[in-house]
Amino acid sequence: SQQGEEDPQALSIQEGENATMNCSYKTSINNLQWYRQNSGRGLVHLILIRSNEREKHSGRLRVTLDTSKKSSSLLITASRAADTASYFCATDAGRGSTLGRLYFGRGTQLTVWP
């Protein structure tokens, strides 16, 4: 399937440290998105990067995309306890894919200790 896979499955860090999560996917894509989920709640969109972009920033978030390696990374700088959540990458399925359909990975559980 096209499903992305996040790595690591779980990440535990101290406040102030940076957190890096990775996502790998299988086929070509038009865009890749990152979402955040607080425990048991709905996912919230964080950032979108298109296949012709290599890096994108939004506040303390930095996303990179390497289409040759079919991978993306999400960096959260100067993490805070409030960043504790699960983070998911989601991809479309590239040219010819169903418009709007996204494929989600299993997520990385980030815990930030005060």
Place this chain on the structure above:
Amino acid sequence: EAQVTQNPRYLITVTGKKLTVTCSQNMNHEYMSWYRQDPGLGLRQIYYSMNVEVTDKGDVPEGYKVSRKEKRNFPLILESPSPNQTSLYFCASSFKGQGAYEQFFGPGTRLTVL
């Protein structure tokens, strides 16, 4: 306020008793989708809809039905629920088109089938 609403938020039922989980969005989105989330399995798509009267199976459609009679509503129907449908369910919506659009998620419905 732009949002996706789901009802009920929590439901405990018994095997075989038909139930419907409602989903409504106020953003005039064409695309709507249902996911289930289970520990270790991430989000799996059940059904999606590209527009009114247009629905299609996702990755795990067995045991579910949907309908899209109005643009804003996309109910999920379990005709004869079974314990393996115990899960956390999310409805999501977005625009569709050649561009890339973020999906907006509802707050989730936690379903327990005894």
